Amino acid sequence: MKAKQRRITRRGLLKGSAATAAATLAPGVYMPAIANTDPIQIGYLPAFTGPSSSTGIGIGRGTELAVQEINAAGGIKGRKIEMVMRDTQSDPTKAVNAAAELTRRHKVAVMWGPLNSGETAAAIQNIARDGVPHIHPCWVDTLTDPKKYPMAFRNGPSNQQVGIGANHYVVNVSKAKKVAIVSDTTGYGTASLDAYTPMLKKIGGDVVYSASVDANNPDLKPELLRMRLGGAEAIMPWSVNAGFLARIINTRAELNWDVPIVGQTTLGSGQTKALLAKPEYWEKVYPNNFRNLSYDAQGQLPPQSVEFVERLRKAKVDFADTLLWWVALGYDGPRLIAEALREAGTAPADITAYWSTKVKSWKGVYGTITWSADNRDGFQQEEIIMVQANSLKDGAFKLAPGYA
Amino acid sequence: MLVESIISNGLAVGAVYALIGISYNVMFAASRVFSFTAGSVGMLGGVFGSIFIAKMGMPVVAGFLLTLLLGAILGVITEFVAVRPVLKSLDQHLYVLSTLAVALMIQQLTAIYFSTDAVPFPRVIPIEAGIVDQKFWLPILACIVTILGLEYLFRHTLIGRAFLAIAEDTYAARALGLPEVGLRMASYALAGMISVLAGFAAGQLLFASLANGPLLNFYGFVPVALGGMGSNRGAVIGGLALGLFQQTANYFFGGIFSSVAVFIVFIVVLLVRPEGLAGAATARRV
Numbered sequence: 001m002k003a004k005q006r007r008i009t010r011r012g013l014l015k016g017s018a019a020t021a022a023a024t025l026a027p028g029v030y031m032p033a034i035a036n037t038d039p040i041q042i043g044y045l046p047a048f049t050g051p052s053s054s055t056g057i058g059i060g061r062g063t064e065l066a067v068q069e070i071n072a073a074g075g076i077k078g079r080k081i082e083m084v085m086r087d088t089q090s091d092p093t094k095a096v097n098a099a100a101e102l103t104r105r106h107k108v109a110v111m112w113g114p115l116n117s118g119e120t121a122a123a124i125q126n127i128a129r130d131g132v133p134h135i136h137p138c139w140v141d142t143l144t145d146p147k148k149y150p151m152a153f154r155n156g157p158s159n160q161q162v163g164i165g166a167n168h169y170v171v172n173v174s175k176a177k178k179v180a181i182v183s184d185t186t187g188y189g190t191a192s193l194d195a196y197t198p199m200l201k202k203i204g205g206d207v208v209y210s211a212s213v214d215a216n217n218p219d220l221k222p223e224l225l226r227m228r229l230g231g232a233e234a235i236m237p238w239s240v241n242a243g244f245l246a247r248i249i250n251t252r253a254e255l256n257w258d259v260p261i262v263g264q265t266t267l268g269s270g271q272t273k274a275l276l277a278k279p280e281y282w283e284k285v286y287p288n289n290f291r292n293l294s295y296d297a298q299g300q301l302p303p304q305s306v307e308f309v310e311r312l313r314k315a316k317v318d319f320a321d322t323l324l325w326w327v328a329l330g331y332d333g334p335r336l337i338a339e340a341l342r343e344a345g346t347a348p349a350d351i352t353a354y355w356s357t358k359v360k361s362w363k364g365v366y367g368t369i370t371w372s373a374d375n376r377d378g379f380q381q382e383e384i385i386m387v388q389a390n391s392l393k394d395g396a397f398k399l400a401p402g403y404a
Numbered sequence: 405m406l407v408e409s410i411i412s413n414g415l416a417v418g419a420v421y422a423l424i425g426i427s428y429n430v431m432f433a434a435s436r437v438f439s440f441t442a443g444s445v446g447m448l449g450g451v452f453g454s455i456f457i458a459k460m461g462m463p464v465v466a467g468f469l470l471t472l473l474l475g476a477i478l479g480v481i482t483e484f485v486a487v488r489p490v491l492k493s494l495d496q497h498l499y500v501l502s503t504l505a506v507a508l509m510i511q512q513l514t515a516i517y518f519s520t521d522a523v524p525f526p527r528v529i530p531i532e533a534g535i536v537d538q539k540f541w542l543p544i545l546a547c548i549v550t551i552l553g554l555e556y557l558f559r560h561t562l563i564g565r566a567f568l569a570i571a572e573d574t575y576a577a578r579a580l581g582l583p584e585v586g587l588r589m590a591s592y593a594l595a596g597m598i599s600v601l602a603g604f605a606a607g608q609l610l611f612a613s614l615a616n617g618p619l620l621n622f623y624g625f626v627p628v629a630l631g632g633m634g635s636n637r638g639a640v641i642g643g644l645a646l647g648l649f650q651q652t653a654n655y656f657f658g659g660i661f662s663s664v665a666v667f668i669v670f671i672v673v674l675l676v677r678p679e680g681l682a683g684a685a686t687a688r689r690v
Contacts, residue, residue: 050516185660214660216615219413222655225406243522243611274524275611 039075039082040341042334043102043132045113045123050090052116058322059115059137062330065315070334076341081334084108088119095119096126103130109346110134110337117143124149133351135336137329140188141195144376151352153371155332155364157379162264162288163196165384166236169286170262171205173386173402176233178208182223182248184215184239192238192264200236208232215244220251228257235261242266246275253281262286268389268397285389286400290367293325294387295398308365309394324395325366332364410651416540416609417623418647419547420446423602424624425631425639426550427595431479432634433571434591435491437499441482442599443621444507445475447614449603450525451518454612458526468528471604472597479596482506483589511617520614525607539608546605550598551640567591571634623650626666630673632680642680 044063047056063083071080084106086098095114102108103126110133114120117140127134128149136143137156144154157165170176181197183189190212197210208230213223227235237248245267252259261284266272268287276282293305301309308328312319319327336359344354355371359378362369369378387397427442452474456467486502529538557564569577570587578584602624603616610616626646631638649669653662674680 211658212660213658214663216610216613216619217654217662218417218609219409219651219654221409221413222658226658241522243613243615246522246611271521271523275522 037078039080040346041082041084041106041108042337043099043106043108043111043113044083044085045088045095045098045102045111045119046085046115047090047095047119048087050088052090052119054322055326056088056090056115058319058326059330059333061317061319061322062327062332063112063334064330065312065317065327066331066334066338068315070338076338081338081341083112083334088114090116090119092119092122095123099123099127100130103127103132108132109341109348110351112136112333112337114138124152128152131348133340133348133355135333137333146374146376149376151348153336153355153376153378155336155366155369155378156329157367157384158377159192160195161377161379161381161384163192163199164381166262166288166386167196167200167203167205169386169400169402170234170236170260171200171203173400174234174260174262175402176260177204178206178231178233179236180209180227180230180232180234181207181236181238182209182227183212183237184241184244185212186215186239186241189215189239196236196238213244215239215241218247220247221255224248224251224255224257228255228259232259235259236263237261237267238264240264240266242269242271242275245272249281249285250275250277253277258284260284260286262386262400264288268387268392273389279390282390286386287389287397288384289387289397290325291383291385291399292365292367293328293396294385295391295393295396297399299398301396304363304365305396319395322395327395328364328366332366332369335364336362336369406655410648410655412536412540414648414651415644416543416606416647417650418644419543420602420606420610420620420643421623421627421646422547422640422643423543423550423598423605424620425627425643426554426636427598427602428625428628429634429636429639430554430591430595430598431482431487432628434567434588435483435487436494436574437487437491437503438625438628438633439482439487439503439592439595440500440621440625441478441486441503441507441510442595443619443624444510444617445478445482445596445599446603446620446624447617448478448510448514449475449600449605450607450610450612450616451514451523451603451614452600453604453607454523454525455518458524464526464528468604471600475596475598475600476593477596478510479592479594479599480589482596483592487588487592488585507617507621511614514614514617518612518614522611522613522615525612527608537608539606543602543605543609546601547640547643550601551636554636563587563590626670628680630670630680635680638680 046060047053067083084102088095088098111127112135114123117138120136120138120143134152135155139159141158141160144152170179179200181193183193193212197207200207209227209232237245239245265287267285292302295301340351340354344350356373359369359371367383368380371378386400388400391398424442424446428438431439449471452471453467456462456470457464486506490498490502558568566582566587569582627639627642631642650662650666653665657665
């Protein structure tokens with residue numbers, strides 16, 4: 001029997017190619033369904049070394065615990081989450097390069113961080129350009145913008161909110177009407193001074209002194225004398241320079257003046273305390289902090305934070321040498337990301353849409369978050385409070401006097 | 405309180421500026437180079453003191469001596485790395501770049517391995533603060549001891565006279581058989597020690613802080629320019645005047661305006677007397 005030879009024609013080849021292509025493009029029809037079990041990669045940019053490392057290490061502990069818990073509970077529909085971490089070394093240039101590596105080479109589904117404003121300011125534009133959904137906790141106001149950075153969301157307060165919280169405490173809670181505002185000459189200091197002074201006046205505060213001062217000036221007595229002459233009932237320093245803040249506190253004590261000092265978180269930092277001439281000078285110093293992670297008048301944390309602290313202890317996560325709110329902030333970030341991946345999938349547009357429309361009064365350990373299409377600053381104003389600097393215990397402070 | 409505060413603070417910071425000015429001058433006398441490492445090495449005086457005494461728990465005297473030794477070593481490194489290679493082309497002023505590069509490296513390494521924040525400096529003498537605290541009189545004492553020490557060195561010792569000979573005329577001194585390179589290295593070691601002494605003595609006033617480097621570099625140079633280049637007497641007068649004027653401006657103008665006032669006076673003085681208050685106008689061959 002003569003075997004029938006088939007000729008390879010152009011038409012036959014085209015038909016075969018089309019069938020192969022169809023089979024490839026429609027796996028649901030032609031291929032057996034195999035669940036994707038690859039881990040979902042999340043870009044993670046902490047500063048574990050360099051000058052911002054104390055923040056990075058604290059946030060990192062919370063992030064690590066959250067990821068462990070999410071994966072232990074089965075991950076995202078059977079897929080583990082994998083943090084692709086790069087240490088930015090507190091260097092904005094390194095943060096930019098690391099962000100590009102994570103978004104372009106690793107094609108991460110979401111970015112968590114950078115975790116400080118300087119690095120985020122440097123990297124946010126590139127992350128936005130690469131179309132990767134992005135959560136950061138950084139305070140600088142301009143680091144969220146639905147038009148410029150449509151995929152960026154903030155799970156911390158903005159500077160504006162921090163200023164409102166401090167001003168509210170001074171004018172409405174402590175009932176001080178005459179206020180002295182002082183800043184250092186850095187961009188942060190002068191921007192805060194410019195932004196907070198009109199805000200304070202708006203709620204009835206009488207600004208009797210307002211100036212930017214060189215942070216390295218060893219003698220701040222003239223400035224404090226001017227404040228006292230103006231009749232200041234509270235001093236609000238805006239600076240992250242521990243030396244500058246410590247000099248203000250030391251000078252207040254040298255002048256035997258017991259006016260409260262209310263302002264930036266660094267007022268309550270260990271670096272500031274170390275520079276005080278005497279530990280008791282830390283009395284009546286009230287840095288800003290967060291209600292969920294502060295002790296009330298009876299020395300108790302809110303119930304959800306008590307439970308969080310228990311969880312940290314069980315997991316042997318050390319928090320006594322850092323700040324509890326840093327750990328809590330780090331814990332909330334991956335949980336917000338995991339929830340969106342679970343509910344909306346891994347498509348960038350779906351994740352962003354989920355955060356914009358479904359995150360309403362989301363109860364985190366650090367804060368309650370509400371995002372919308374127009375508002376990417378989800379932190380609740382009433383959760384920003386002032387605390388007593390000299391009350392630090394196990395990473396948390398006691399509420400400043402006067403709060404209900 | 406006002407006058408007392410201006411005088412105590414003004415003289416204290418003025419003495420620190422004067423010491424940095426003297427350090428500039430000692431290096432200038434030996435090499436005709438203004439080494440912009442003076443302030444950064446001065447900043448390290450506070451940093452070393454804080455590390456050795458507060459962090460490592462060394463006795464104050466041991467910490468102080470070790471700080472002086474490291475200052476001398478840094479001075480020699482500066483001479484070897486940033487000055488010697490550019491001495492042949494002094495007219496091109498390459499030393500500005502090379503010494504600034506070393507200063508920058510010191511700043512960066514301090515930021516990486518120490519801290520970018522101010523760190524407390526221990527109390528040097530364990531006594532309670534009296535009428536005038538030690539943070540004010542220690543820099544003044546350090547300045548007085550340095551001036552007296554230099555006077556003794558230059559007037560009563562052979563090596564001091566050799567320093568002066570090199571400063572006066574390098575070629576003639578070399579022709580007389582003086583070891584120019586060795587003396588230059590010794591001058592830089594001495595300048596390094598004076599710089600760290602300034603930072604150490606001012607540790608309680610300025611804290612151990614990275615930010616002190618540029619501050620001392622800048623304000624330490626003002627008395628040199630005001631007092632006349634190479635004149636230690638001029639540097640001391642210029643430094644103390646600068647400190648007092650700065651504190652007075654701080655009280656009367658406040659905030660950042662005091663710095664503006666300082667530099668207005670600085671520019672006016674240089675316009676009126678370009679050779680400095682204690683400097684002599686040099687003849688120029690035409």
